[in-house]
Amino acid sequence: DAKTTQPPSMDCAEGRAANLPCxxxxxxxxxxxxxxxxxxxxxxxxxxHGLKNNETNEMxxxxxxEDRKSSTLILPHATLRDTAVYYCLVRVQGGSEKLVxxxxxxxxxxx
Amino acid sequence: GAGVSxxxxxxxxxxxxxxxxxxxxxSGHTALYWYRQSLGQGLEFLxxxxxxxxxxxxxxxxxxxxxxxxxxxxxxxxxxxxQQEDSAVYLCASSFDGSGVETQYFGPxxxxxxx
Numbered sequence: 001d002a003k004t005t006q007p008p009s010m011d012c013a014e015g016r017a018a019n020l021p022c023x024x025x026x027x028x029x030x031x032x033x034x035x036x037x038x039x040x041x042x043x044x045x046x047x048x049h050g051l052k053n054n055e056t057n058e059m060x061x062x063x064x065x066e067d068r069k070s071s072t073l074i075l076p077h078a079t080l081r082d083t084a085v086y087y088c089l090v091r092v093q094g095g096s097e098k099l100v101x102x103x104x105x106x107x108x109x110x111x
Numbered sequence: 112g113a114g115v116s117x118x119x120x121x122x123x124x125x126x127x128x129x130x131x132x133x134x135x136x137x138s139g140h141t142a143l144y145w146y147r148q149s150l151g152q153g154l155e156f157l158x159x160x161x162x163x164x165x166x167x168x169x170x171x172x173x174x175x176x177x178x179x180x181x182x183x184x185x186x187x188x189x190x191x192x193x194q195q196e197d198s199a200v201y202l203c204a205s206s207f208d209g210s211g212v213e214t215q216y217f218g219p220x221x222x223x224x225x226x
Binding site for chain 1: 115144146153154156159167170202204214215216217218219220
């Protein structure tokens with residue numbers, strides 16, 4: 001089972017910031033939070049990850065609460081091409097480090 | 112190319128036939144993963160390779176599914192006696208080192224349809 005919960009869908013206006021929440025209340029101390037997205041008919045695309053500190057890259061920013069029980073992915077200026085399913089996950093401990101995906105949030109960016 | 116590649120991109124087969132799906136990971140990546148995604152569903156882990164060995168096969172749904180990896184590079188996922196419920200997108204991912212917190216990069220997937 002996925003260790004994260006996300007809203008099933010969200011809408012955002014083009015050019016505005018998209019803030020996607022994720023709850024991971026049972027996260028372990030050394031588990032990272034990862035975000036991927038999947039645009040229709042494509043493989044998942046890595047976005048960003050973090051452990052404790054907030055992170056920013058060319059795609060997005062990741063804000064992790066101090067207690068690490070939740071996080072928010074921020075797309076600062078959403079475009080129509082950002083319409084996708086966004087997955088928040090934590091790394092599963094164990095030998096394989098396999099990714100466990102939940103159902104994600106379907107983000108629709110509207111013109 | 113620099114990314115993970117998979118072939119074929121689409122495969123239509125008849126129930127009962129065997130299929131082979133191929134994954135070429137990013138050069139230098141020692142860890143390779145297979146997942147599948149059924150229509151409207153999330154990703155389901157199948158198997159993980161570290162080099163040529165598969166320490167985690169826990170996700171293979173039945174003994175009709177097998178996978179191998181040779182030379183620490185290319186991997187083949189084989190489905191024998193395909194069933195209609197095997198229809199899905201099969202995704203391959205690779206990472207530099209599966210023992211750490213390394214980012215997994217995905218290929219475009221193979222869309223399998225079993226008639």
